[in-house]
Amino acid sequence: xxxxxxxxxxxxxxxxxxxxxxxxYVLSILLSGLAFGLVYTHALPRPVMFGALCGIxxxxxxxxxxxFLGLNLNPGHRWKTAATVFTLPILxxxxxxxxxxxxxxxxxxxxx
Amino acid sequence: xxxxxxxxPRLFEERTPDLIGNRTFGFWLYMLSxxxxxxxxxxxxxxxxxxxxxxPTSQQVVEPLHGFIDSVLLFxxxxxxxxxxxxxxxxxxxxxxxFMGLAAIxxxxxxxxxxxxxxxxxxxxxxxxxxxxxSIYFVLLGLHALHIFVGILWMLLxxxxxxxxxxxxxxxxxxxxxxxxxxxxxxxxxxxxxxxxLLGAVG
Numbered sequence: 001x002x003x004x005x006x007x008x009x010x011x012x013x014x015x016x017x018x019x020x021x022x023x024x025y026v027l028s029i030l031l032s033g034l035a036f037g038l039v040y041t042h043a044l045p046r047p048v049m050f051g052a053l054c055g056i057x058x059x060x061x062x063x064x065x066x067x068f069l070g071l072n073l074n075p076g077h078r079w080k081t082a083a084t085v086f087t088l089p090i091l092x093x094x095x096x097x098x099x100x101x102x103x104x105x106x107x108x109x110x111x112x
Numbered sequence: 113x114x115x116x117x118x119x120x121p122r123l124f125e126e127r128t129p130d131l132i133g134n135r136t137f138g139f140w141l142y143m144l145s146x147x148x149x150x151x152x153x154x155x156x157x158x159x160x161x162x163x164x165x166x167x168p169t170s171q172q173v174v175e176p177l178h179g180f181i182d183s184v185l186l187f188x189x190x191x192x193x194x195x196x197x198x199x200x201x202x203x204x205x206x207x208x209x210x211f212m213g214l215a216a217i218x219x220x221x222x223x224x225x226x227x228x229x230x231x232x233x234x235x236x237x238x239x240x241x242x243x244x245x246x247s248i249y250f251v252l253l254g255l256h257a258l259h260i261f262v263g264i265l266w267m268l269l270x271x272x273x274x275x276x277x278x279x280x281x282x283x284x285x286x287x288x289x290x291x292x293x294x295x296x297x298x299x300x301x302x303x304x305x306x307x308x309x310l311l312g313a314v315g
Contacts, residue, residue: 007132007279007280007281007284008200008201008202008203008279008284010132010133010284011133012132012133012136012288013132013200013201013284013288014201016194016197016198017198018194018195018198021191021194021195021198022191024191024194025187025188025190025191025194028183028187028298028302029183029184029187032180032183032184032187032302032305033180035305035306035310036176036177036179036180036183036310039176039310039313039314040176040177046314046315049314050311050314053306053310053311053314054306056306057302057303057306057307060302060306061299061302061303064295064298064299064302065299068190068194068295068298068299069292069295069296069299076133079137080136080137080140083140083141083144084140084144087144087147087148090148090151091147091148091151094148094151094152094155095151095154095155095158098155098156098158098159099155099158099159102158102159
């Protein structure tokens with residue numbers, strides 16, 4: 001039985017709290033509801049809408065990374081955060097360079 | 113402050129193997145590679161999302177309300193699993209099993225609703241072969257739905273293990289990996305919801 005108690009004392013087991021999950025849940029529903037409402041009511045002109053939706057997506061991702069996945073800089077979790085931060089440049093390179101490459105390809109090879 | 117001669121230098125401290133720490137960190141790295149697979153698909157989506165080839169446009173295919181209902185279902189499932197994990201942290205096995213069961217049922221609703229949308233689209237002739245846009249639409253959403261389906265099977269398996277094996281170190285490390293897996297799927301869904309459903313509806 002003592003093994004179970006030691007196991008449950010582990011820093012990974014104790015990560016997160018009911019409050020963090022509940023706040024994360026409520027804010028996720030509210031922000032995605034806001035994004036849906038903007039699209040459903042056609043509240044904004046197209047370029048502004050694009051910026052607003054990207055902003056909401058960014059906020060939602062950060063919110064869930066901190067409140068659901070529990071990213072932090074405590075010694076027990078530092079390496080998870082470091083690995084995640086070092087993955088970001090790869091993600092940005094993959095997506096942004098692909099968009100850029102195909103955009104300029106379109107400009108260079110398609111007849112205007 | 114006096115020098116404490118009894119203190120061992122940290123470098124030579126004997127370390128006990130940290131099973132839970134090693135397994136969750138390894139699984140975390142695995143999930144980051146999973147995120148890179150999704151990033152490749154989103155890169156493809158960013159190129160193909162206007163390639164309709166005379167077929168249906170994104171406004172005709174996606175239903176933003178359905179995306180929002182899916183979001184509410186998935187976030188609810190994540191929240192329920194989070195509550196289950198807190199029950200685990202205080203050793204409440206019955207509550208953990210109950211919350212995992214609820215999370216699995218809600219996630220099943222998510223997969224069911226998405227499958228209904230897929231079947232509806234296929235019924236209208238909007239198959240993956242129709243255009244570049246529909247190919248990436250089905251691959252991206254299909255891969256996410258497959259992840260959710262695997263997560264549901266994983267939850268059922270863990271409910272059995274918690275009931276019969278109890279909260280032993282290997283079982284707890286699997287539960288923590290399940291949590292990491294589930295919460296990463298929620299973050300990925302945010303991108304699917306905003307970029308495929310909402311921006312698809314804006315056009």
